[in-house]
Amino acid sequence: MKTLKDIKxxxxxxxxxxxxxxxxxxxxxYKRHLETYNENGRPMFSxxxxxxxxxIELVDEAVIYFKNQNN
Numbered sequence: 001m002k003t004l005k006d007i008k009x010x011x012x013x014x015x016x017x018x019x020x021x022x023x024x025x026x027x028x029x030y031k032r033h034l035e036t037y038n039e040n041g042r043p044m045f046s047x048x049x050x051x052x053x054x055x056i057e058l059v060d061e062a063v064i065y066f067k068n069q070n071n
Contacts, residue, residue: 020062
């Protein structure tokens with residue numbers, strides 16, 4: 001189990017979302033403006049800081065994204 005803020009989620013869902021973000025170049029994160037920037041101006045992001053409702057949106061998007069790759 002992985003922890004998002006104070007909620008535990010399945011490792012499988014966590015890694016599904018990470019794979020989705022990797023495949024899409026983190027576009028869903030930028031679209032939602034969830035990134036932060038370090039002192040050098042480089043974007044940073046941690047899935048562990050995402051609210052649960054946003055995480056579930058990302059899970060749903062990831063499932064659709066990977067299902068559409070099979071067509």
